[in-house]
Every structure is written in C-alpha cells, then in structure tokens.
Amino acid sequence: MKRVTTxxxxxxxxxxxxxxxxxxxxxxxxxxxxxxxxxxxINELGFTxxxxxxxxxxxxxxxxxxxxGSISNPFFAETAEVIIExxxxxxxxxxxxxxxxxxxxxxQAINLLIGKRVEGIILTSVSKNxxxxxxxxxxxxxxxxxxxxxxxxxxxxxxxxxxxxGARLAVQxxxxxxxxxxxxISGPSKYLATYxxxxxxxxxxxxxxxxxxxxxxFNSEFSYDKIYSxxxxxxxxxxxxxxxxxxxxxxxxxxxxxxxxLNLKIPADLSVVGFDNIRLSANEFIGLTTISQQMDQMSLxxxxxxxxxxxxxxxxxxxxxxxxxxxxxxRKTTGPAPVQD
Amino acid sequence: MKRVTTxxxxxxxxxxxxxxxxxxxxxxxxxxxxxxxxxxxINELGFTxxxxxxxxxxxxxxxxxxxxGSISNPFFAETAEVIIExxxxxxxxxxxxxxxxxxxxxxQAINLLIGKRVEGIILTSVSKNxxxxxxxxxxxxxxxxxxxxxxxxxxxxxxxxxxxxGARLAVQxxxxxxxxxxxxISGPSKYLATYxxxxxxxxxxxxxxxxxxxxxxFNSEFSYDKIYSxxxxxxxxxxxxxxxxxxxxxxxxxxxxxxxxLNLKIPADLSVVGFDNIRLSANEFIGLTTISQQMDQMSLxxxxxxxxxxxxxxxxxxxxxxxxxxxxxxRKTTGPAPVQD
DNA sequence: CATGATTTTGAATACGTATTCAAAATCAAA
DNA sequence: TTTGATTTTGAATACGTATTCAAAATCATG
Numbered sequence: 001m002k003r004v005t006t007x008x009x010x011x012x013x014x015x016x017x018x019x020x021x022x023x024x025x026x027x028x029x030x031x032x033x034x035x036x037x038x039x040x041x042i043n044e045l046g047f048t049x050x051x052x053x054x055x056x057x058x059x060x061x062x063x064x065x066x067x068x069g070s071i072s073n074p075f076f077a078e079t080a081e082v083i084i085e086x087x088x089x090x091x092x093x094x095x096x097x098x099x100x101x102x103x104x105x106x107x108q109a110i111n112l113l114i115g116k117r118v119e120g121i122i123l124t125s126v127s128k129n130x131x132x133x134x135x136x137x138x139x140x141x142x143x144x145x146x147x148x149x150x151x152x153x154x155x156x157x158x159x160x161x162x163x164x165x166g167a168r169l170a171v172q173x174x175x176x177x178x179x180x181x182x183x184x185i186s187g188p189s190k191y192l193a194t195y196x197x198x199x200x201x202x203x204x205x206x207x208x209x210x211x212x213x214x215x216x217x218f219n220s221e222f223s224y225d226k227i228y229s230x231x232x233x234x235x236x237x238x239x240x241x242x243x244x245x246x247x248x249x250x251x252x253x254x255x256x257x258x259x260x261x262l263n264l265k266i267p268a269d270l271s272v273v274g275f276d277n278i279r280l281s282a283n284e285f286i287g288l289t290t291i292s293q294q295m296d297q298m299s300l301x302x303x304x305x306x307x308x309x310x311x312x313x314x315x316x317x318x319x320x321x322x323x324x325x326x327x328x329x330x331r332k333t334t335g336p337a338p339v340q341d
Numbered sequence: 342m343k344r345v346t347t348x349x350x351x352x353x354x355x356x357x358x359x360x361x362x363x364x365x366x367x368x369x370x371x372x373x374x375x376x377x378x379x380x381x382x383i384n385e386l387g388f389t390x391x392x393x394x395x396x397x398x399x400x401x402x403x404x405x406x407x408x409x410g411s412i413s414n415p416f417f418a419e420t421a422e423v424i425i426e427x428x429x430x431x432x433x434x435x436x437x438x439x440x441x442x443x444x445x446x447x448x449q450a451i452n453l454l455i456g457k458r459v460e461g462i463i464l465t466s467v468s469k470n471x472x473x474x475x476x477x478x479x480x481x482x483x484x485x486x487x488x489x490x491x492x493x494x495x496x497x498x499x500x501x502x503x504x505x506x507g508a509r510l511a512v513q514x515x516x517x518x519x520x521x522x523x524x525x526i527s528g529p530s531k532y533l534a535t536y537x538x539x540x541x542x543x544x545x546x547x548x549x550x551x552x553x554x555x556x557x558x559f560n561s562e563f564s565y566d567k568i569y570s571x572x573x574x575x576x577x578x579x580x581x582x583x584x585x586x587x588x589x590x591x592x593x594x595x596x597x598x599x600x601x602x603l604n605l606k607i608p609a610d611l612s613v614v615g616f617d618n619i620r621l622s623a624n625e626f627i628g629l630t631t632i633s634q635q636m637d638q639m640s641l642x643x644x645x646x647x648x649x650x651x652x653x654x655x656x657x658x659x660x661x662x663x664x665x666x667x668x669x670x671x672r673k674t675t676g677p678a679p680v681q682d
Numbered sequence: 683c684a685t686g687a688t689t690t691t692g693a694a695t696a697c698g699t700a701t702t703c704a705a706a707a708t709c710a711a712a
Numbered sequence: 713t714t715t716g717a718t719t720t721t722g723a724a725t726a727c728g729t730a731t732t733c734a735a736a737a738t739c740a741t742g
Contacts, residue, residue, distance in 0.1 A: 003400075005728055016692045021730055029689055031738095051456040052396045053728035056697045059344075061393065063436070063457070070422065072620065077418035081411065084439045088446065093453060095404070096437045098425045105429065112434060115392040116404075224620070253624055260626040279413065279565070283594055285601040286627070346698055357722045362700055370720055394698035397727045 004047045013041040024049055055117065063093045064306060065113035069101050069125030070222060073250045074278040075295070076124060079147070082299040083122065090307055092119075101188065101222055103129055110137075119310045122147050122302055127190035143309035145320070147302045148293065150192045157309065159302050159322040163193050166291040166326035167200030167245070170273045173289070173328055174243045175208050178337035179271060183216040183234065183241035185227065185251060194219065194247065197275075201245065216241055224254050231258035235270070242270060242337045249274035249281050249290055256288075256333065267335030277329055287332030294324055345388045354382040365390055396458065404434045405647060406454035410442045410466030411563060414591045415619040416636065417465060420488070423640040424463065431648055433460075442529065442563055444470055451478075460651045463488050463643055468531035484650035486661070488643045489634065491533045498650065500643050500663040504534050507632040507667035508541030508586070511614045514630070514669055515584045516549050519678035520612060524557040524575065524582035526568065526592060535560065535588065538616075542586065557582055565595045572599035576611070583611060583678045590615035590622050590631055597629075597674065608676030618670055628673030635665055 006020040013020065015034055022030055023038040041047075055061045066083060068076040080096065087094045095118060097109035106126065110133065113121055120143035126134060128151070135153045137144050146158035167184075174182050184201050186194045202212050218234075220226055227246075234240060235258060246252035252274030256266060264270045274281060277292035305320045347361040354361065356375055363371055364379040382388075396402045407424060409417040421437065428435050436459060438450035447467065451474065454462055461484035467475060469492070476494045478485050487499035508525075515523050525542050528535045543553050559575075561567055568587075575581060576599065587593035593615030597607060605611045615622060618633035646661045 003728085006730095007728075017729085018692060018694095018731080019690085021728095022691090025730075029691090031690060034690080048452070048456055050397075050458060050728055052393055052402065052458050053697090054730075055393045056397055056699095056728080057730050059697075071412070071425065072415065072419045072422045074413065074415065074418070077415070077421075078413045080418075080437070081413045081439050084412065084437055085441065088438060088449065088453075093436050093438070093457060095434050096421070096425055097429060097434070098422050100426065108429070111389070112429075115389055116434065117391060117393050253621070253626065256626040257624045266626075280594065280621075283598045285594065285597040344698085347700095348698075358699085359701080359722060359724095360720085362698095363721090366700075370718095372720060375720080391698055394727090395700075397698080397729090398700050400727075 003050070004045045005050070006047075009038065009041050009045060009047050012045070013038045061117045061119060062091060063095060063116070063118050064310075065097065065109070065116075065118040065121040066094050067097045067099060067106060067109050067113075067121060067123050067125075069099055071096070071098050073222065073248065074280055075248060075250065075276045075293075078278060078295055079124070079299040079302075082296055083303045086300055086303045087307075090303075092307065099125065101125060103127055103190075106130060107133070114142075119143065120145070120306045122306055124149050125191065126151060127188070128192060129190060141313065143306060143313065145302055145306045145309070148193070148298070150196070152192070155319040157305065157320040159298060159305065159320070159324070160193070161291075161293045161298075161324045161326050163196035163326075164200035164203070166275065166293075167197040168204040169326055169328040170245045170275075170291055171201055171204040171208075173330065173334065174245070174271060174273065175204075175210075177243075177271065177334060179243040180210065180337065181213075181216065181239070181241040182243045182245060183218070184245045185218050185220060185231070185247060185255065187219065187247040187251075188221055189219045197247070220247075220251075222248070222251065224250075227251050227254035228258050231255045232262060235259060235262055235264065243272070243334070244270065245273045245275075247275055249276045249278045249288055251275075252288055252290070252333070253280075253286075256286075266333050269338055271334040271337070273334060277327075281329070281331070284332075289331045289334040290329050292327040292329050294327070298324055344391070345386045346391070347388075350379065350382050350386060350388050353386070354379045402458045402460060403432060404436060404457070404459050405651075406436050406438065406450070406457075406459040406462040408438045408440060408447060408450050408454075408462065408464050408466075410440055412437070412439050414563065414589065415621055416589060416591065416617045416634075419619060419636055420465070420640040420643075423637055424644045427641055427644045428648075431644075433648065440466065442466060444468055444531075447471060448474070455483075460484065461486070461647045463647055465490050466532065467492060468529070469533060470531060482654065484647060484654065486643055486647045486650070489534070489639070491537070493533070496660040498646065498661040500639060500646065500661070500665070501534070502632075502634045502639075502665045502667050504537035504667075505541035505544070507616065507634075508538040509545040510667055510669040511586045511616075511632055512542055512545040512549075514671065514675065515586070515612060515614065516545075516551075518584075518612065518675060520584040521551065521678065522554075522557065522580070522582040523584045523586060524559070525586045526559050526561055526572070526588060526596065528560065528588040528592075529562055530560045538588070561588075561592075563589070563592065565591075568592050568595035569599050572596045573603060576600060576603055576605065584614070584675070585611065586614045586616075588616055590617045590619045590629055592616075593629055593631070593674070594621075594627075597627075607674050610679055612675040612678070614675060618668075622670070622672070625673075630672045630675040631670050633668040633670050635668070639665055 010017045099105040274290035281288035351358045351361045440446040615631035622629035
C-alpha cells in the first residue's frame with residue numbers, strides 16, 4: 001500500500017505541491033478551477049493527509065494522553081468514555097494507558113506520551129512517589145491535569161472531590177443509623193486521597209465521640225480477590241463491624257460479594273457504603289449507597305480544562321484547581337445497625 | 342518550553358547531529374568516550390526523542406487504533422484493559438475512540454486514525470452499513486481486525502464468538518428449566534451478531550418444538566433507560582415471558598433492574614440470561630447466568646494477532662479468522678419456570 | 683493597451699530524526 | 713614508519729507537509 005502524498009497529487013493534477021497543500025488548508029487565494037482539479041485527483045487517488053508530517057511542521061499533534069488506574073473499574077471506564085467522546089468532538093485524539101496501579105507503568109506511560117508529543121495529559125491515580133516527576137512536567141509548562149487525584153504541589157492543576165468531606169458524609173450517615181463498629185477499607189496508602197479519606201473518617205468518628213479502632217482501618221490494593229477474601233475474614237470475626245465504608249464502588253461490590261457468600265443480609269446484617277457513584281450503583285437491583293463524585297461533570301470539566309490549558313498555554317498562567325462537593329446517595333445497602341448479641 | 346533537539350545536544354556535546362542520533366539508536370561504532378559525552382548532555386538537557394519526527398522517517402508510528410462501541414459497558418472496558426496493557430508491553434500505544442454505537446462516529450474515528458497513521462485498527466461493533474468501508478481498508482493491505490463483530494467480507498480478519506451457538510445454549514438451558522415463554526432482547530439490528538443470535542434462538546426453539554412468537558423478539562439500542570422502561574412494559578403484560586435472554590450482561594442488568602422495580606423475584610418469577618460474562622456477572626451478590634465469551638483470551642488474542650498482521654504485512658497473506666466457543670455459565674438468575682396462573 | 687493593484691502559483695525551506703556515503707581517525711601488522 | 717584494514721565521525725539527504733517569498737497571471741481602470 002504505497003502512500004499517496006501531496007506530491008503525487010500535484011503531479012497528476014499538474015500543479016505544484018504547495019498548491020495541493022493550499023487546497024487542503026482552504027487557502028483563500030485558489031482559482032476555483034485548480035481547486036476542483038486538485039480535489040478531483042485527491043478523491044480519485046484516495047489521498048489522506050499525513051498528520052504525522054503535518055504535526056512535525058505545525059508543532060501540534062492534536063492528541064492528549066489519558067492515564068488510568070484500571071479501565072475495568074467502571075469509575076475509570078465512565079470517566080474515559082466522557083473524556084474520549086468530548087475529545088473527539090474537539091478533534092483531539094486520546095492515547096490511553098492503563099497502569100494497573102503500578103508505579104512503573106505510570107512512569108513509562110508518561111515518558112511514552114511525552115515522546116509522542118501529546119499536548120497534555122490527564123492523570124488519574126498518581127501516587128505520592130511521583131510528586132517530583134509531575135512537578136517537573138508542570139514547571140516546564142507542560143499541561144498536566146490531575147483527575148481525582150491530589151498531590152501536594154503548588155500551582156499544579158487538579159480536579160478532585162473533597163475527600164475528607166466525602167468520608168465524613170459516609171460516617172455521619174452510618175452513625176445516624178446507629179452503627180458503632182464501622183470499618184474502613186481504603187485503597188493503597190500511596191495515594192493521598194486514601195490518606196485524606198482516612199483522616200476524614202477518623203475526625204468524624206472522634207467528633208461524634210467514638211474512639212478510633214485502628215483495627216477497623218485497612219489499606220488494600222484494588223484487587224477484587226484481595227478485597228473479597230479479606231472482607232470474608234473480617235466478617236467472620238466474632239466482633240465483626242456492622243458497617244463497611246469501601247474506597248470505591250467497585251470495592252464495595254466485592255464487599256457485598258463476600259457478605260453474600262457468608263449469607264449476611266444487606267442491610268439487615270451489614271451496611272455498605274461505596275465511593276464514586278458509578279452508574280451501576282443506581283441499579284435498583286443493587287442499590288448501593290455511596291458518596292457521589294459527580295463523575296460525568298468532573299470528567300467533562302477535566303477534558304475541557306486541559307484543552308483550555310493547551311490552547312492558552314502562552315497567555316494564561318493561572319492554574320486550575322477544582323474541588324467538587326461530594327454528595328451522599330442513600331440507597332439499599334445501608335440500614336439501621338443490627339442489635340448484636 | 343522550547344523543545345530540545347538532537348541538534349542542540351550535538352552542539353553542546355561538540356559532535357554532529359548524526360552522532361547524537363547514532364547514540365540514541367545504539368549504533369555499534371561509537372567511541373565510548375563520545376557516547377558518554379552525548380549521554381551526559383542528553384541527561385543534562387532532559388532531551389527526549391521526538392517520536393513524531395522519527396515516525397516520519399521510519400514510516401512507523403508504533404501505534405494502533407481501538408474503536409469501541411461504549412467503554413462504559415464493562416464488556417468493552419475489560420477488553421480495552423487487556424488490549425492496552427498488552428500493547429504497552431509490546432511498545433505500541435493505543436488511540437481509543439468511543440462510538441456510542443453511532444455510525445457517523447465510527448466513520449470519523451476510522452478516518453482520523455488513518456490520518457494519524459496508526460498501523461492497524463481493532464474494531465468492535467461494526468454495523469453492516471460499513472461493510473464496504475472495511476473491505477476497502479482490508480483490500481488496501483491495511484491491518485484491520487474485527488473484534489466480536491462480524492461482517493460478510495471474504496478474507497477480512499476477525500475474532501468472534503459463535504453467536505448462533507451462544508444463543509442456542511441460552512435457549513437450551515431455559516427450556517430444560519421448563520420455560521416456554523422466552524423473550525429475546527437483542528441489540529440494534531444493524532449488527533450481524535444480533536441477527537445471528539436471533540437466528541440461533543429461533544432455530545433452537547423450533548427444534549424443540551416451540552413455535553416462534555415474534556412478539557417476544559425485540560431489537561433495542563444499548564441504552565440503559567430504554568431497556569429498563571421497555572422491560573418494565575413487557576413484564577407488566579398479563580402473559581409476560583418467564584425468561585429473558587438479553588444481548589449483553591449490561592443489558593441483563595437493566596432487565597434485572599426493571600424486574601426488581603416490579604418486585605419480581607429472581608429467579609422465582611423471572612429467569613434472566615446475559616451474554617459476555619463480564620467480571621461482575623460472577624459476583625455472587627449478582628450471580629448472572631450468562632453465555633461466556635472468554636473475554637480475556639479473546640482480547641489478548643485480538644491484540645497479538647493485530648500486531649502479527651502489522652509486523653508481517655509483507656510476508657504473510659493469510660487472513661485470521663477465529664471463532665471462539667461460547668460457554669454457558671449457570672448462576673443465580675435462572676431457575677425453574679414458575680407455574681403461571 | 684498600459685498601468686498598477688490584486689489574485690494565483692511555484693520554488694525553496696523548515697520541522698526533527700535516521701541513514702547513506704565518504705572522509706577522517708585509529709589500529710594492526712609488517 | 714608505512715600500509716591496509718577497521719573504526720568513528722560528519723555532511724547531505726529523505727520523510728510529507730506548511731509556509732514564505734517572489735514571480736507570474738489576471739483584473740480593473742483610465
């Protein structure tokens with residue numbers, strides 16, 4: 001499949017390469033006659049412009065990078081969907097990487113994306129270990145946007161939920177329902193969001209006069225199997241918790257699964273709260289009580305802000321820092337605390 | 342952020358641009374001395390090779406396109422995850438598009454990807470309307486792989502499940518459980534897979550001595566809301582079906598949701614079978630009976646076959662056509678037919 | 683139809699890299 | 713040391729496009 005170039009088109013149309021290029025770019029000063037001739041040849045040969053070559057001279061690739069923790073988690077999938085669709089509308093394409101929450105993959109993904117000259121990157125799930133790397137990118141004027149992920153860097157662009165508040169909402173809700181033994185299963189401790197939520201949980205517990213039982217706070221990888229088996233172990237204990245706050249809706253599903261395996265009734269025996277409000281949570285068959293992140297809006301904003309950063313790189317210098325308000329969505333997986341023996 | 346080029350590096354290191362390029366590409370004949378000098382400068386300046394320029398001369402982009410129907414459907418999300426991760430290992434990057442099952446988006450995505458000079462495309466959800474377009478690509482020697490999607494084109498590469506057989510498995514299972522009124526909610530009729538499954542359904546019904554009730558066969562878009570409200574209407578009827586075969590697990594979830602809303606017990610009042618076997622289906626809390634597509638293997642194979650096609654474009658000419666065997670996964674959403682009044 | 687303004691075109695160049703070709707430097711052997 | 717082979721380097725060019733700059737063609741006006 002020999003590539004057809006503007007040169008080829010030019011030769012056949014009997015004009016110069018520059019003229020062909022002009023036709024492609026809708027230059028004003030082209031005789032209708034030649035334009036038609038060129039377009040005809042373009043059509044005939046099935047010419048398509050080589051965007052790679054174009055990128056080289058334009059110094060623009062019209063593509064962005066999207067680095068996700070794990071696409072199979074609906075939180076990321078739904079995010080990706082919104083971002084990718086909106087990007088297509090804006091004529092950007094999206095190179096997606098999936099880190100599987102592994103730091104080395106994140107590092108590699110960033111490097112490859114920079115090499116491919118993407119014009120900006122949306123990053124989810126950035127661990128504390130990468131603070132320096134992100135800072136350097138940002139300081140170099142490269143548009144980076146942290147999504148649902150927070151780092152302690154001055155001026156870096158991010159869009160996140162107020163994690164502390166989110167955790168507090170979950171705790172408040174459960175306390176109101178009479179729960180005293182509330183477990184918290186968090187994500188890996190390398191994420192700052194994890195830390196903040198844990199702090200929120202602790203603060204809210206204490207402000208309500210409960211002591212913090214460190215034995216009820218866990219960090220875990222985002223692996224279904226790990227959460228599942230871990231939860232089972234937890235729920236088999238004599239003094240098991242009556243409620244569990246999971247770090248994400250997906251985790252919550254694994255928790256529900258474990259509970260189901262032990263024949264615990266939800267919410268009669270156990271209340272479960274998730275985080276994210278993925279679409280599935282609203283499914284009446286499941287009805288997961290959760291802390292909503294306004295995902296659709298968050299991801300749409302993320303994309304648009306990134307594009308804004310890209311297209312106003314020179315002029316604007318202010319950074320974008322958005323905190324979204326979390327919201328409690330009460331559904332079927334939470335209920336009054338059971339009277340324990 | 343002025344870009345650092347090999348030229349810049351060369352100047353500072355006191356060598357020629359070609360030498361820098363050679364160092365980057367691990368050419369054998371470079372004096373240790375100069376190599377070290379160059380590498381030092383590269384490091385110091387934070388040089389990263391411009392893969393765009395490289396692509397232009399190498400005539401390779403090391404990137405592929407992935408066109409999905411809807412990433413928020415776990416079937417596609419899980420597929421994407423496997424493909425993207427394996428691609429990263431093989432040093433390819435993946436430009437993802439989401440068509441939302443809209444033909445015009447598919448068309449645009451293909452064009453943009455071709456423009457970006459991706460070396461191959463994995464396509465899901467290709468409607469019949471695009472047979473010609475795909476055929477042309479394929480005939481031009483461009484590596485295209487249809488994933489879970491079938492078109493009536495000679496020699497085109499695809500990897501699909503045996504849809505007819507899959508539908509038959511579902512029907513067999515339900516018939517064995519005593520169901521007589523089995524509804525089939527299919528995807529849009531523009532997909533050949535839809536057609537094949539419907540045929541499988543009909544054939545199996547007839548071979549078991551049941552008459553085909555066209556009033557029990559429906560085509561619907563993959564929209565949660567549509568499926569939900571449609572199913573509710575269907576289930577409110579006096580002579581409602583006792584079992585429903587959905588076109589995908591995600592659809593099945595909407596069906597379950599509708600049933601739940603009507604207070605129908607699953608599977609006592611209604612049996613539901615899905616298609617795909619997304620991970621969530623195995624969740625004990627849900628336990629969806631479904632037809633498994635061996636998704637992980639299917640997507641891994643898809644990527645590797647596409648790469649094979651790319652890297653052996655010249656030599657090999659045989660096409661890749663893989664039919665995977667569907668498998669029935671019996672779980673909690675199917676049970677004996679209720680005795681109806 | 684001459685003139686100047688305007689429209690239309692082509693030749694040449696740049697983008698950043700890899701590679702060819704030839705020259706320069708180094709080395710080994712006599 | 714000289715020779716011939718070998719290693720190491722640089723200059724020039726190509727990849728496919730966009731754009732500058734100047735020349736050619738066309739037009740309007742007197």
